[in-house]
Each structure stands twice: as structure tokens, then as C-alpha cells.
Amino acid sequence: MSLLRGMLLALLACLFIYPLERLLSLPFFVPSPGGIDSHAYLNSLGLAVLVGLIVAPLGALFAHALEVLKGRAVLALGFALWVLFLAPGYVLTTGWLVIFTSPVARNSAFGHAFLDVGGLIFLYCLKALPFAAFVARATFAQASSSLAEAAIVLGVIPWRRRLLALRLALPAIAASFTIAAIETIQEFGIPATLGVTTKFPIITYAIYQRLNTTPTDFAGAAALCWWLILTAGLLAVMQLSVQARHQAALTHGRARRNPPRDCAASETMLFGGSAALLWLLGVAAPMLALIDTALSGDISATDMLDSVPRSLGYGMLAASLALALGVIVLKLKAGRARWFPALLQVLLSANMAVPGLILGAGYVIAFNNDFLPLYGTVLLLIIAYTAAALPIAIRLMGTAIGQLDKKLDEAARIFALPSFVRLIDIEAALLAKPGLYAWLLVTASVMYELPISELLYVPGATPLGVAIVSADMMAEYGQAARLALLGLLSLGVLAAVLSVALNFVTRQQPETEAVP
Structure with missing residues (x-):
């Protein structure tokens, strides 16, 4: 053996x-014959941090809803996240590029933003959101209602209870931010398909270019790979430090959890609307565009x-x-x-x-x-x-x-x-x-x-x-x-x-x- x-x-x-x-x-x-240009790395790092800041609270919010609520709105939200998780990023990008072949859509304000850095941010958020939600869900799965119930029994005022809930959510938010930032900075298909890397260099595409040009710059590509790995490691260390500091808030409530409850009217509107947006922007719009253009022309x-x-x-x-x-x-x-x-x-x-x-x-x-x-x-x-x-x-x-x-x-x-x-x-x-x-x-x-x-x-x-x-x-x-x-x-x-x-x-x- x-x-x-x-x-x-x-x-x-x-x-x-x-x-x-x-x-x-x-x-x-x-030594790298072409030297090391830091612009691609800094651009990717800035996008990763921005996407993480956008996606982390949303991922934690959706993860909390998936753990504690039930109903059609939550089911639709969870299904939409799974579809986005499984869909290749460059396929979604292709669908949106088909939409913007229309002059009306391309010349609109949204079209100008999408065909620039705004498109990267939008597509990165769509792909990072499922990762952030699923990672944060594991954190919420460890918590129970014991602390919240104790706060109510002890007469803690509502705004203090909300701060307590925020503290409980900090490990989940940290995990969401980390995974969203890492997935964003490592994404290759979206920038390669969107085609904005000539005016806005991205580190993954810069690595690919160094490996796919003649003469091949293996050393330069390897140096950029080091930047990716060290950044991912730094983000992971930051997440672990947040979890180590706030994990004690979860240790009292692992033995018992309340069953999922029905959504209130406001929660149904919030998560139903979120699911509708994800289905529309992340699935329906690009997929319908792909189907329409696939059936047109000489098949x-x-x-x-x-x-x-x-x-x-x-x-x-x-x-x-x-x-x-x-x-x-x-x-x-x-x-x-x-x-x-x-x-x-x-x-x-x-x-x-x-x-x-x-x-x-x-x-x-x-x-x-x-x-x-x-x-x-x-x-x-x-x-x-x-x-x-x-x-x-x-x-x-x-x-x-x-x-x-x-x-x-x-x-x-x-x-x-x-x-x-x-x-x-x-x-x-x-x-x-x-x-x-x-x-x-x-x-x-x-x-x-x-x-x-x-x-x-x-x-x-x-x-x-x-x-x-x-x-x-x-x-x-x-x-x-x-x-x-x-x-x-x-x-x-x-x-x-x-x-x-x-x-x-x-x-x-x-x-x-x-x-x-």
C-alpha cells in the first residue's frame, strides 16, 4: 500500500x-527579452478589487437567502446562479457581442461602455457572483439563530442586532471578496473574446501573448505568472485573517439551526427581482442572441x-x-x-x-x-x-x-x-x-x-x-x-x-x- x-x-x-x-x-x-510591463498587472488588480467590492456583499446576501429562506424567488435565484456558474465566460461574451452588432445597440451609451472596460466589469461580475455566493453559503451554513435569539431575549436594540448580524457576515463577505477577486484576475476567456486588451492590457492575455508570439518570451510569461500567484496568495491570507478574527462569533451556534422560512413580501420582491435580472442579463439576452444569429445566414x-x-x-x-x-x-x-x-x-x-x-x-x-x-x-x-x-x-x-x-x-x-x-x-x-x-x-x-x-x-x-x-x-x-x-x-x-x-x-x- x-x-x-x-x-x-x-x-x-x-x-x-x-x-x-x-x-x-x-x-x-x-532574463526577459521584452522586460516586464506592470500595466497589465495593475489593470487586472484594479478590476479584481473593484469586482470583489461589488460582488462580495451581493454574494453574501444571496448566500444568506439561499440558506435561511425558501420559496420560488429563492429557487429561481439559486438556479440562475448555477447556470451562470456552469456557463463559459467567453460564450456569454459572444452572445453580448452579437447583441452589439446592431448599430442602435452599439451606438448607445450602454454599448460604448460595454465595448470598453465597462464590459469587462459587467461580465466579470456575472461570472464571479456564483463563486462568491457558493463560497459564502458554506460560512452561513455553520451559523444558527442562537445569538440572534439571545440578543432579542436580552433586549438588545435593533440597530445593535444588525451590527451583530454584520459581524456574523464578515467571514462570508471576506470569502466572497477573495474568491471573486481571484476568479477575476485569473479569467482568460472574457478578455480574450471581448477584444479590449489592445487598449486596456490584462495580465492573463499578456501571459498568453508572450507565449504565443515569436520569439516566445517564456521568462516574461513566468514573471507575470508569479504576480498572479502571489496576488492570489495575498488575498487568501487576508481572508484567513478576517475569518480568524471573527470566526468566534460562529462557534456558539453550530449545534442548532432553524428550518428555512417563507419569504416575506419585501424579500420576495428583492430576490425575485435579482433572479429576474440575472436570468435576463446573464442568460436570456446572450443565449437568445446566439440562437438568433445561429439560425440566420448560411448554416x-x-x-x-x-x-x-x-x-x-x-x-x-x-x-x-x-x-x-x-x-x-x-x-x-x-x-x-x-x-x-x-x-x-x-x-x-x-x-x-x-x-x-x-x-x-x-x-x-x-x-x-x-x-x-x-x-x-x-x-x-x-x-x-x-x-x-x-x-x-x-x-x-x-x-x-x-x-x-x-x-x-x-x-x-x-x-x-x-x-x-x-x-x-x-x-x-x-x-x-x-x-x-x-x-x-x-x-x-x-x-x-x-x-x-x-x-x-x-x-x-x-x-x-x-x-x-x-x-x-x-x-x-x-x-x-x-x-x-x-x-x-x-x-x-x-x-x-x-x-x-x-x-x-x-x-x-x-x-x-x-x-x-
Whole structure:
């Protein structure tokens, strides 16, 4: 067992630590021929802080509503957040660009603002809001009504009770601000699609340009990657300091929570209106624009249609590898060895701390040599997809595996069931449904993945994300819309077919009456 753990850690180190070490060590040994321009970093940092300040209170407010309220307005709000969370940022950007192909919309005040920095802020907020709400929700899930009830019993005046509620919300707001700022500063698809980086440089696109121009400036790209990582680390430290200072306010109320209550009239208006705005601005407007432009023009002239099945195949293969490796990691993690979970957490945290753009850049450097000549092959692209999806797969499957009762395995051993039977008839049957959902989610994320695809795809085998963004850059929005919608349709068909097949396989057989 120790040998298996060691081999697994060596594999994970080769996937994560080795590429990052090769990339991030370059600035210490190789000078950048183009120098380091701080404008892109400062612009991105300013946008990240601004988006965090906008999104953090909204995310905390929505998270609190999702935890303590019930009703149609809250359900609509939660569903809208999930749709925005799953929708690729560059697909939403494409939809809005289609809207502004109309001269009336483009020449309006909103159009001028959107096609400049205002569009970045708007789209960043749309994509960061679900992250902020879901992270803050975990904080509110720990609190109960004990302190508020005690304040009422003790006769604390209303404005003091509101200050108490604000103090309880500070860890959630800090978590929302941190995740919103990190997601914003690491976002690549939105600025690459919106096309404002020439007049307003963004650090992620600056990294991509240094890696995608001739001569390639690996050292300069690595230095900019250091700025991204250090900024994310600084934001995380700030969040932890706020949580450490105010977490004591939550320690008294973890034992009991009131059930969700119905929304009051004012709450229904507030959260129903918020849900309507998110559905309108984040989903309906860009998606309807994509559908309209996709159905117009010559549909048969659409290029790069092969990118849809290609990326779907990439996603299915990478998701299968990531989930299989994730299950192996979780099984080995359940042992008694304490060093293995600690080292595993370090490796996974190292992967989650860096965006896909940096991981892809590391793969370019680490596997573009005579020792490991994998650069320019589909194999390296699949490996990078799998490595990027592994932390998500482990978190998704970890919850499901953690809910398995250990007594099931003990009972199977008592009845001397073979290992293969225990694996198939017990664990696989119980994990089939959550495993399918996790597999579909990872497949979708890989299918629409952009930065790794941009850096590692094989010429002549264009992935879907690269095809969509390339069409956007050529202002071929009809083609981009058709590719995006065909990808969504293929994912929907795949999910429907697999769900029906799973329900058919796992449905309970009707009991037959015994014949006397």
C-alpha cells in the first residue's frame, strides 16, 4: 500500500509540481527579452478589487437567502446562479457581442461602455457572483439563530442586532471578496473574446501573448505568472485573517439551526427581482442572441464543425481518467498513513492555486524538450485536461464516497463476497448516480476549456473553445454561435441518454409474489 501511495504521489508531482517548477523558476535564471510591463498587472488588480467590492456583499446576501429562506424567488435565484456558474465566460461574451452588432445597440451609451472596460466589469461580475455566493453559503451554513435569539431575549436594540448580524457576515463577505477577486484576475476567456486588451492590457492575455508570439518570451510569461500567484496568495491570507478574527462569533451556534422560512413580501420582491435580472442579463439576452444569429445566414457554410465531437471526445476521455484517478486517490487517502493525506493536500492545493493558463504554460516548457517530447501531441493535451480536472473530480467524488457506510464493506467481508463483487454490486451501484453527475460536469468543463486548449492544441485538430474564440476574433459571430449551441446541444443529448440508461439499469425490479 505504501508503494502505491508513493507511486501515486510521484505521478501527481509529475502532473503538477514538475511543470510549475519548470515555469516559475525561469525568471531567476533567464532574463526577459521584452522586460516586464506592470500595466497589465495593475489593470487586472484594479478590476479584481473593484469586482470583489461589488460582488462580495451581493454574494453574501444571496448566500444568506439561499440558506435561511425558501420559496420560488429563492429557487429561481439559486438556479440562475448555477447556470451562470456552469456557463463559459467567453460564450456569454459572444452572445453580448452579437447583441452589439446592431448599430442602435452599439451606438448607445450602454454599448460604448460595454465595448470598453465597462464590459469587462459587467461580465466579470456575472461570472464571479456564483463563486462568491457558493463560497459564502458554506460560512452561513455553520451559523444558527442562537445569538440572534439571545440578543432579542436580552433586549438588545435593533440597530445593535444588525451590527451583530454584520459581524456574523464578515467571514462570508471576506470569502466572497477573495474568491471573486481571484476568479477575476485569473479569467482568460472574457478578455480574450471581448477584444479590449489592445487598449486596456490584462495580465492573463499578456501571459498568453508572450507565449504565443515569436520569439516566445517564456521568462516574461513566468514573471507575470508569479504576480498572479502571489496576488492570489495575498488575498487568501487576508481572508484567513478576517475569518480568524471573527470566526468566534460562529462557534456558539453550530449545534442548532432553524428550518428555512417563507419569504416575506419585501424579500420576495428583492430576490425575485435579482433572479429576474440575472436570468435576463446573464442568460436570456446572450443565449437568445446566439440562437438568433445561429439560425440566420448560411448554416451549411459553418467551418470547424468537427471541433464539437472532437472536444466532446476530449472531455469524455479526460473526465473518465480524472474520475478514475480521483477514486484511486480517495481510496488510498482513507488509509491510516498520515503523511499521505498531507502531501496529497499540498499537491492538490498547488494545482488549484494556479489558473489553467499557468498550468498550460508549465506544460509547454516541461514537455517541449528531447527528454519528454510530448508538446504538440494530443496525448499532452489529454494529460493537461486530466490534471486540471483532477481536483474538481476529487471534490465531487469525495462527498459521495464519504457518505458510504463502512458497515456495508464489513458486512460484505463477513459474507465472504469477492472483492470484484463488492466493487461492482455495492460501491459502483451506490456511486453510479453521483458519479454520472460528476463525470458530466467534468466533461462539460473540459469541452469548453480555453486557456489550456489555446496553448496545447495540435494544429489541424482545433478544440471547441479555440474555434469559438477564433470565430469571434474574425467577427464571424454566426459561426461562433452555431459552434457554441451545437456544443451545448451535444452535451444535453449525452446527459439525457446517460441519465435514461442509468435509470434503466439501476431501477428497482418489481417484487414478484411467491407461488404457493
